[in-house]
Structures are given as structure tokens and as C-alpha cells.
Amino acid sequence: MTSFQDISPDVAPALLPAYRELLPATAEEAAANPSAESLDLAAERARSWLPVEELTAILEGGEDKVAAKQAARKILEDSGLAALKAGLPKYYVPRAEAVANAHARQAALLEAAEGAGLDVTDPKVLYALREHVHDELPTDLQWVMFSPNIGVLFDEEQVAKWKPAADSYAILGAYAQTELGHGSNVRGLQTTATYDPETDEFVIETPDLAALKWWPGTLGKTANYAVVYARLLLNGTDHGIHNFLVPLRDRETHELLPGVYTGDIGPKLGYNMQDNGWAVFNKVRIPRENMAMKYARVTREGEYEPARGASRKLLYSSMLGVRAFIVASSGTELSAAVTIALRYSAVRRQGFKDGSDSDEYAVIEYPLQQFRLFPLLAASYVFKFMGATIHELHEELLTAIEDNSSLAVLPDLHATSSGLKAVCSTIKAAGIEECRLACGGHGYLRASGFPDLYTHGVHHNTVEGDNYMITGQTTKYLLKVFTAAATAGSPDKAREVLDSLSARFQYLGEALALAADKPSPRASAATTSEWRRPETLETAFGHRAAFKLASLASQLRKAVASDGVSQAEAWRVALIEVNQVAWAHSMFVLVQNYFARVAELKTDAAVASILRDLGALFALHQMETHIGDWLEDGYVSAEQAGLVRGAVRELLVELRPHTIRLVDAFDHSDEKLGSVLGRFDGDVYRALFVASSYSTLNKDEPSKVWKATLKDMMDAGARRVGPGMLASSL
Amino acid sequence: MTSFQDISPDVAPALLPAYRELLPATAEEAAANPSAESLDLAAERARSWLPVEELTAILEGGEDKVAAKQAARKILEDSGLAALKAGLPKYYVPRAEAVANAHARQAALLEAAEGAGLDVTDPKVLYALREHVHDELPTDLQWVMFSPNIGVLFDEEQVAKWKPAADSYAILGAYAQTELGHGSNVRGLQTTATYDPETDEFVIETPDLAALKWWPGTLGKTANYAVVYARLLLNGTDHGIHNFLVPLRDRETHELLPGVYTGDIGPKLGYNMQDNGWAVFNKVRIPRENMAMKYARVTREGEYEPARGASRKLLYSSMLGVRAFIVASSGTELSAAVTIALRYSAVRRQGFKDGSDSDEYAVIEYPLQQFRLFPLLAASYVFKFMGATIHELHEELLTAIEDNSSLAVLPDLHATSSGLKAVCSTIKAAGIEECRLACGGHGYLRASGFPDLYTHGVHHNTVEGDNYMITGQTTKYLLKVFTAAATAGSPDKAREVLDSLSARFQYLGEALALAADKPSPRASAATTSEWRRPETLETAFGHRAAFKLASLASQLRKAVASDGVSQAEAWRVALIEVNQVAWAHSMFVLVQNYFARVAELKTDAAVASILRDLGALFALHQMETHIGDWLEDGYVSAEQAGLVRGAVRELLVELRPHTIRLVDAFDHSDEKLGSVLGRFDGDVYRALFVASSYSTLNKDEPSKVWKATLKDMMDAGARRVGPGMLASSL
Secondary structure, eight states: OOOGGGSOTTSOGGGHHHHHHHSOSSHHHHHHSOOHHHHHHHHHHHTOOOOHHHHHHHHHTSHHHHHHHHHHHHHHHHHOOGGGOOTGGGGTSOHHHHHHHHHHHHHHHHHHHHHTTOOTTSHHHHHHHHTTOOSOOTTHHIIIIIHHHHHHHSOHHHHHHHHHHHHTTSSOEEEEOOBTTBOSOGGGOOOEEEEETTTTEEEEEOOSGGGSEEOOTTTTTTOSEEEEEEEEEETTEEEEEEEEEEEOBOTTTOOBOTTEEEEEOOOBSSOTTSOOEEEEESSEEEEGGGBOOSSEEEOTTOOEEEOSSOOTHHHHHHHHHHHHHHHHHHHHHHHHHHHHHHHHHHHOEEEEOTTOSSOEEEGGGSHHHHHHHHHHHHHHHHHHHHHHHHHHHHHHHHHHHHHTOOOTHHHHHHHHHHHHHHHHHHHHHHHHHHHHHTTTGGGGBGGGSHHHHHHHHGGGGTSSSOTTTTHHHHHHHHHHHHHHHHTSSSHHHHHHHHHTSOGGGTTHHHHHHHHTTOOOOOOOOOSHHHHTSHHHHHHHHHHHHHHHHHHHHHHHHHHHHTSOOOHHHHHHHTHHHHHHHHHHHHHHHHHHHHHHHHHHOOSOHHHHHHHHHHHHHHHHHHHHHTTHHHHTTTSSOHHHHHHHHHHHHHHHHHHGGGHHHHHHTTOOOHHHHOOSSSOTTOOHHHHHHHHHTTOGGGSSSSOHHIIIIIHHHHHHHHHHHOHHHHHHHO | OOOGGGSOTTSOGGGHHHHHHHSOSSHHHHHHSOOHHHHHHHHHHHTOOOOHHHHHHHHHTSHHHHHHHHHHHHHHHHHOOGGGOOTGGGGTSOHHHHHHHHHHHHHHHHHHHHHTTOOTTSHHHHHHHHTTOOSOOTTHHIIIIIHHHHHHHSOHHHHHHHHHHHHTTSSOEEEEOOBTTBOSOGGGOOOEEEEETTTTEEEEEOOSGGGSEEOOTTTTTTOSEEEEEEEEEETTEEEEEEEEEEEOBOTTTOOBOTTEEEEEOOOBSSOTTSOOEEEEESSEEEEGGGBOOSSEEEOTTOOEEEOSSOOTHHHHHHHHHHHHHHHHHHHHHHHHHHHHHHHHHHHOEEEEOTTOSSOEEEGGGSHHHHHHHHHHHHHHHHHHHHHHHHHHHHHHHHHHHHHTOOOTHHHHHHHHHHHHHHHHHHHHHHHHHHHHHTTTGGGGBGGGSHHHHHHHHGGGGTSSSOTTTTHHHHHHHHHHHHHHHHTSSSHHHHHHHHHTSOGGGTTHHHHHHHHTTOOOOOOOOOSHHHHTSHHHHHHHHHHHHHHHHHHHHHHHHHHHHTSOOOHHHHHHHTHHHHHHHHHHHHHHHHHHHHHHHHHHOOSOHHHHHHHHHHHHHHHHHHHHHTTHHHHTTTSSOHHHHHHHHHHHHHHHHHHGGGHHHHHHTTOOOHHHHOOSSSOTTOOHHHHHHHHHTTOGGGGSSSOHHIIIIIHHHHHHHHHHHOHHHHHHHO
């Protein structure tokens, strides 16, 4: 409960009476006088029987996971470190200050962990704690990219030498790949590393402006080491891109080393606590031993030696790990926005009820508001279930790599995670913004939490494979398997190809049939309840994916055969459809996976039924939005399209009583959520008012700007009106 | 051309060598050595014959308008006032400083205008100049809302007394309507104004926290007057919401007056140079004469007297003016984003060409990039043409009000502008973000211009009627006219109703036929070129609008007749479809209006043909995206849906050579655009690097954060690794 006690210590004294007049004086007084909004939210919780804790355990993957999460949260709380409580002020400080605060938060996180006797050099330990801190932290990339990449790119001896220092934060590192004029096409990078046999050193050089390293996180001001991507030049021969560990700054003084220049690239839409940086290397010399030697080495004489036996699969595994993380975090981030939007919608009142001029509807009562928000609530559940599966697949891969056993899961995981990365992060970002817009003006305030959720979260659309480019990887695999089955020689052999694949790819059988001009099937569902069945929806999404894949295969074949263009050119021209195939596939995977996991749950039939309703809402809302995909080939009739819409409307009504408990189950703490509108206690208006006290503009009253500018401007205006008129009228 | 001369004077000296090494030293040297990117953009311009200046004149509404625009731009340039050159640094300063700079910019704007001998109290004069200043200015609402509303709400005597002071910036005003717990439902506001006959004053009072004034622009720190919405209480009787001019701050000291408290509500997603504010009124006394007296007055004795003969139509006209402005500015803002994205796409290279390992495609060569951006280029043209029509309608209304002639245009303008406000601003905001995302990482930087375009532009989705609520006004009118025609009694009388309406509503004839169960028509276009014809597209969009309207009418009738709910309840339950009807109508209006205006142009047939292609791309891309709307009732067959897609692909190819000249025609100056990526000269990489010098993090090197936090954190890490290991390995 918010009270006068919570207002900023820096607010101008002239404004204090207003806060004092409208707010309860103390937390106790606030608790004794709950706001109307708090009572509304309590009433919402009372109207549903859903077991919130059980749902949380389902979402987190078990009660032990929940317990571990709570234990981690408690360690941070018990540490009592002030830097860990970001609270409201975080939205109000200038960037340089915000960066400093975020660094202090990272340091406090390590301190709290060590204080609790934990091994902070274990990334899993660190991540468990880090999950409870709201802000992005400037050194997150230390354990997300820098340290793992040392582990992956460097040989055993090098790993033993450097990884412990990275894991323990003795050195801080950047992962310096992209350049100002060169992005995700790694082969296009231009920074050079030339071997000098006289001194047994590499000379790192930025040849021109476009080769300037640009974007790597922490590169600007924080990192004192970087893994640098550069072209290896040996005796005039270009051996392509290799990696080099380059010291940037003096360990004792943090001053830039000779020939190294780094700076911050400037403020961004979001993620501003991170000093994404640039770097210029002006003939910077590093020992030969600083080249990453796992996949190739350079001898003392300057000979190039590809390493024998080193498997590049580990390289993939680290990239796939990040994609798996993005899928899972899409569910988490979207669920945060949905939590804020639905709690606020339950307490915000707008529009008189029929016949009344004082009783207003809570905005959650409007079907249009439900239509905007409930499908996103459903998507959060669907994405979280998908994240769990991708995580399991990734673990399976890591185990297989460790055991040197079959890596059969690799192509499936690669194809599945690429498309899902694009689909989940795209829907997440747009969904967060939709949640914000559904909260009217107040959603536009930083203190609502939405702006930072969006401006930070949307960077996933671009990084780790742009969402429009990465989908090509999924479609490439689908075509490969499709072609293998289509050219297998016999139905049995085609069946064999399909049988070797997971449930995610079984619809390819239908794609083969369609390609062989078999008649297109028709949906049989004839009532809204038939449309809501998992089997109906899985079949419908499989059909769309099959239809689009078969069409693309035919389009590409025709381009090469009839139009005589190259395979590469046919692909480039078809990129619009390539993207759509990956989307259709990923949507099928989301639907198939969700219902499969729900079916496996050991839970009450009533709870499982609600969970199925969420999945049905997600799928049917997608169908309503893209109904043309199913109408075009007659899979769905006009009557059935009407039933799809009718089923969506039905589900909005049926899920309505459970919405607040369904978001409570996401278990976002107020501290992590960082939103005055999404508070668990519903005390939104008091919190909004208190938050305003932190505005930097409220530190002086009247403002200094008046003296600097406004006074002269108004005086000039007064001269325009004429002194007589002004005196008489005002 | 960007050079070393342009870097920030505040950048740390330690970083200067890097900038010096990679940038031309002077503007002359830069011009003599144009970057590869500049040459790319010049080549783009060389490959099209389109007459850019003529297109600009078409978009601006005539050569005289272009000349006036250029003259206004020149006045600001010639003033030599430093505050008018916001340049790059504007993205880099903390909020309080940005607010101060923006106020100085407003003051300089007035100074430049007065220096040029212009009448700054004429809003049109001011607007013509203001158009050339990139930033939002904190006192924009002075002439957008405060002064116009004095003109509209107050009587002649009051207007004579106060409006000149407002127009001349002798007083600064806020328009204080919304409250913390009460938004667009004006009748729900709770601030009170109680008449005290003893002193002949009103007592303005904030009764509780939810009634706190919250959001009004400039209310926090800038305004010294406010038009306050409050419930008028006379002798215990509530006479509903009225308006009151309330002095907030002392004219000489800018100190808050007794009982008045105002503050800034805090930082937002965007628009942060504006001090949107809160206000508490604690028994604030104002003279009775400060009530807005145009529509009702209170006598000395406290009697309530509605004014006789005062037309409330003017109230509408001011609101409609803002909606017209939002439609027009949607085209302008979207065109700015499209300009940045397409110029950058023409110079950004990514992905090797088939068979090469050095020659990369410009990203504009990818069909997927074209598919994302060209329809938004087309939408910019369509919205600008729509803005011109809405502006003309609004002028027509103002003339009619002035002449006391028929206001027949009012309901049409009201219905048309409500839906278009929602549609154009929604597509604009999403379109700006799509442009940004299509520019990869660099689009995420503030210096790209995109973040501010979006975070500011998207506020139009919420203000002046939330985009999901305002569409109801359009649909209400459509149903009213539809019902009038349907119940006119005879086909001739129905025809009479339709004949009284503009071309925007003629498709209602088809809606009537559909409602009377006449068979649904079928599209006849059988080739891509037939699909590209204006008549084909206008008919198709009219059909969709008619179909949706007839369906909604039937849905509402059924709810009331069969389900027995009230009209109001039937409406609330149907809000999803109500919104869709307004969208279908507005899309028809956009298509119909665009082709009608293009047909009227006196221009080369070849230019007109390109303009028609843009309209066709806009319409066909919309059809492709929402093809289910046309497939469902069989208006379009599966084969025709394929042709629609084929026509879109054709248009992408045909428009490709003209894209840069088509964006040049929007005539955005570099200063106004405020984007390193969208520069006219294409010199993007040099500009990006120079911009980074303004980052506040680059003022100290090494950063103070290192000493404050990082050093200890790394030392603690070093202790974890053990001193021996650290010394030996690094």
C-alpha cells in the first residue's frame, strides 16, 4: 500500500502539501483504508476458484522449481543491499546515472550471492538470482556471451587460462563481432589480424570506417577484454574470420591500451544501461597465443593449421541456447505486460453503465478490451510451455554432445528454434505494445512499466538473427526434409523419412499428398465446441503449414525449371513466401506442443479444461486474424469461419472470471514488474501520484527554466499585447 | 557531408584520435571524398526520371504552398539563432536539460518570427514556421488547445479580454480536463466549482485523489493559467461539467498561487520535452467572471442561465480540426520514417550476391524488404491525399459556420474524420516501427531518428479519442444513415437518402441490397492488371464495407429482437464488430479519395500512372493482408486471391527504380528529419560515428563508474580466482 512515506526525498518542499493532503500518511493508515481499486482487485480474486499456486508450479515446471525461485528471491531480500532495490526511482534518472546504478546493482548481486555462500562463478547460480532483478544489467553479456564464447571458441589450455577469470568477474569482456557497415553476414567483416613472425604477434587493425567495431555490449566503457572477430592474414593470404582475445584496458587503471580506442555508441530506444560500444584498433599487438585455437591454430612460423577432430557442433549449441532463451523469455516478458494490463483493466473504470450516471464499467468488461488482451494472456501460457520444451531439447543436445552420442536432435532444434525465435519475439513485442495501448494514457508513463518492457524487449526482434532473415533457416530445413521424402522413391520410403522426425514435422505427410495433387481435406468441425477441441485445432494448423510448404516447393521448382533462374535467385525472389512458411510451421508447433503438454499434466480436470481453453483461444484468435489462409483452399467454409469467431467470443466470456488469477499465477513480484499499474494490491492511483514525486522536474519549484527562458518570453508577449491591456485584463 | 569538425566539443580528449583517424578532417575534404554510401544514393536518384519538385508540389497542394514553405524555412535559417538548430545533441541530454532547450527553441521561434516582421499572434503564421522545427515544443498546446479553447468556450467579452494575451504568449496556458481516475468520459470528472454568493467567487476544489488533474500538457511547471473542467455546484445543485479559467502562478515570480499545487507527472515513453502535469486545487477562489460564459452563465445571485442562441457546433469544429490534423500528420510522420528507411536501405549492403564473396546486395534489393517498406511508402501518399481532403472539408465547415449557412458537411466530416483518425494514426505508428525494424540494429539508436518518431507519434493512438473507442462514432453514423435508407419506405426514397450523401457513402446502396438478401456480387478482375485498376479496387473496398455494415446491422437487430437486450447492451457486446465496420469504411474512403484526387491532377500521364501504382499497391497490399474478408462471401475466388498477391509482387518490381525520388518528394529537410540514417547525402556511417561523440558516457575516459564500482567488483573477482592464477594468465 502506497503512502506519503514513499514520496521522493528530493521533491520540492512547495509541492509536499499536495501529496500530504491526498495520500494516507503511513503504510499502516494506507492498509487500514484500502483504495477502491484495491478492493476491486480483491473482489476479482474472490470470483474464481483457480488454484494459483498449482498453476505457478505448472508454469515453472514443478514445485521444486518454485521453491528454488523463492529461495533465490529471499537471498536478495535478506541481503538488505540497497542497490538491489531499484524501485521507482530507476525510471527517473539521467542515463549516466542509470548506468552507474545498474553497475552497482550487478556488484551488489555478486556480493549478496557470495554472502549467501553461493558459487557465483556458476552461471546457473547467477541466473537464478539475476531473474529477480528488474533492470537490464550492463554486464549481463559477461555470462550470456563473453564467458560461454571463450568456452566454445578457445582450446582447453586457453579455457583453463581465461574462463575462470571471466566467470569470477576478474576481467570484464565484450564480444566484438559486428562492424559499422557489416552486420550479420559474418563473412563480410573487415577488421584484420595480421601475423608478424618477427615478434610472434598478431597486429589487429581497423582498416576503414565501415570496419569500426560497433554495437558490442560493454565494449564502450566497461570491458577490459574483448573477443574480436577479424580476418586472419598470414603472409598475404586471407584465411577468413577468426577470433582473438584482445586486452582493451589496463587492469590497474582501466585506461585504454596503446592503439585501442573505445566509446559508447549513444542512447537507444531502450537498453540504455548497457554501454554498447565502438572500437578502433590502430595496429594493436597481441601475443599469438591470444588467437582462439580450438578450430584452427597458427604456428610460430605462421603456418595455418585447422584443428583435427574439433566438432563445430558446440558452436551451434551456444547459439541455439540463446534462441531457446528468447523463446522462453518471450512468454515471461509478455506475461509481465499482460499482468499489468489485466490488473489495471480490472480497476480502471470508464463509461457509465446503461441507465446510470455514476456507476462505470471496469474496462475489462468491454468485449473489445477482452479481445485485445485475453489472446495475449493465452499466448503467454503457450509461449511458456514452448519455452519449456525448447529448453528440454537444448538440454538433450548438450547431454548428447557431452556423451558423444547421436546429435539427431540438432537439425530439429535448429529449425524449430529459428522460426520460434522470430514468431515468439515478434508477437511478444507487438503484444506488449498492445497491452500498453489498452491502458490508455497511463500506459504511456514510464512508471507504468510498459515503456521499458517494450523498448528493451523489442531488441529481440533484431538480435541473434533478425526476425525476417532467421525464418529462412526453418524453411530451408522443411524443404530439405520435404524433398527427401518426396524423392524417396516409394511411399514406404517417404514414410520412413517422416517417421524419423518428431511430432513437430508429421504434417509433412499432408504436404506430400497436396504436392501429389491429392484433394485438399476439409475441416469437419460444425459447432463452436468442436472448433475448440485440441485435435481440431492441431489438424487445422498442420493443414495450413502443409499447404504453404507444398506451394512454396512448387513455386521454387517452377522458377528454376521454367524461368531458368539459379536456386539462390529463386530463393531470394521467394523470400516473402519463405517467411510465411516458417510462420505457419512455428504456429503449428506452438499449438501442437501446448496441447501435448497440457495432456500430460497431472492436474484437476477442471484446471486442465481452463488450460485447454487458453490454448483454444490462442489458436482460434490466430485463425480469426488470418482466416484467409484457411478459406482460400476451401479447408474452412464461410459458415465455419463464423463458428471460429463465435468460439472466440464464447471463450472471452468463459475465461473472464479467471483472468486475474490466471495472471497472478505468473508470479511476477512487484519489484520485478516495476509498474505502478500492475501492483498486486491494485493501489494504482496512489502509486501513480507517489511516482510523480521522483520526476527530475519536480526538484525545483518554480522551475529554473522559468527564470532562464519563460520570463523573457512572457514579457515579450506582454509587450505585444500592450501594458495597459495586460494590466486591466489579468 | 560529415567530418571531424562536427564532433562534440565535450568528448573526452582520449577518444579524439580515433575520430580523427577515421573521418575526413573538414567539410571540404568530406565533399571531395564522398563515401561509398553517398555515391550509392546519387546512383539511385540517377536511375529514375520522376520530377521530384512537381511531386512535392502535388503533395503540398500547389507550387505556392511549396514556395511559402521554403520561405518559412528560410526565415528560421536566416535568423541565425543557435537555439533553432537542435541538431544531433538533442538526443543525448538528460530530460531536464532537454525541456530547457526546447523552451529556448520556442522562444527563439517567436523571436525569429518577430524579427522577420511577422504577426506571431496569428496561429497560421506560427504553424508555418513551427513545421520546420524537429522537436516537440513544450508550449505547442498554447496554440493547439489553450488559445483556441478560450475562443470557443468563452463569450465575446471574455475572448477580447484573454485571447490576445494567450495568442501573444503573455500568459501560458494548460487545458485541464482529464483526472487521475477519469479519462475521456467527461461526464465522470469530479473536480468541483462551488459558487460562493457572499464573495461572488467560485471555489475550485479537488475532492479526492482520483479527481486530481493529471496529464494536461504544460500544467506541471510551465503554465500560469489553466482552463479547468469542473462540476458546477450552485446552492447544492450539480449542473454538470463547465469550464473555468484558473490562474495558477504569480505573473511576476511564477510562484504557485495559494491553494494551487502543480507538478510534472514524470517521464513517458516519448514526448518528454512536455511537462504533462498534475494539479491539486485546495479551495482556490476565482472571480465569477472566470467561468466560460459562452454556453451558460451564472448570475451574481447564483442563478444558472443557459445562453440563448449559442451554437455548440463550434465546439465540434475545434475537435474536428485536431482530428483532421492527426490524419494529415499521419501521412507526414509516416513519410519521414519511410524516407529514413528507404534511403538507408539503398546504401546498406548485406548478403553476398550469388557467386560473389565481396559484392553484397543493397538491402532494398530484397523482395521481403520491399514488401515491408513499399506499401508504407504508398500509405504515406494515400494519407497525405486524405489529409488534404479532410482539411478542405474542415475549411468548408468553418466557412459555413462563419456564414451561418448549412452545416450539412458536419456529420460527414465527423464520421469520416473519427474513423480515419484511428486508422491513419494506427497504421502510421505501426508503420514507423516497421520502418525502424527494417533497418536492423542501427534503427534502434536514437540518432537514427526512428525512436523519437515512434515514441512521440504513437501518442496519437491514445489522445483525442482512443483509437479503439473513437471508431464507434463512425459506425454509429453509418448505421443511422443505413437505417434511414432501409426504413425510407420505397427504393426511390432510399435513393434520395443516399443521394444526399457524398461519394464516401455511396457503397451503402450495396449494403442495403445485401441486407435485403440480394445475391452478393463477385469480383470480375481476371488478370493482375485488371486488379490494379482504380475502379476494381474501389468496388472491392466498397463491397467489403457494405458487407460488414449489413452484417453488423443484422447482428444488432437480432440481439435486440431475439435476445431481448437493450440497444446499449447490444452495442457494447458488438464492439469488436463495430470497430471492424469503421475500419472497413475508412479503408474504402482512403482508396476512393486517393484515386479521385489523382484523377483530378493536371500532370504527365506517366507521373499519374506511377501515382496510381502507389494507390494500387496500398490497396492490394491491404487486400493481401486481409484477404479473408473478401474470400469469405465469395467476392474473391482462390484464383483471384493469387492474382492479388501477384499484382503486389509486380508493383514492387515496377516501383523499385523510383523509390528514392518518391521519398525525396516528401521534402523532409535533414534538420527536420533528425536522422543520421536518413540524410539526403547518404553519408550514414560517418554521421553515425560523429553522433556517438555526443553520448554523455563519452565525456569522461576512463569512466567514473570504473572507480566507483567496477574496480572493486573486478578486485573481488580476482580474489575469487586467486592472485597467482590471475598474475600468470593475464
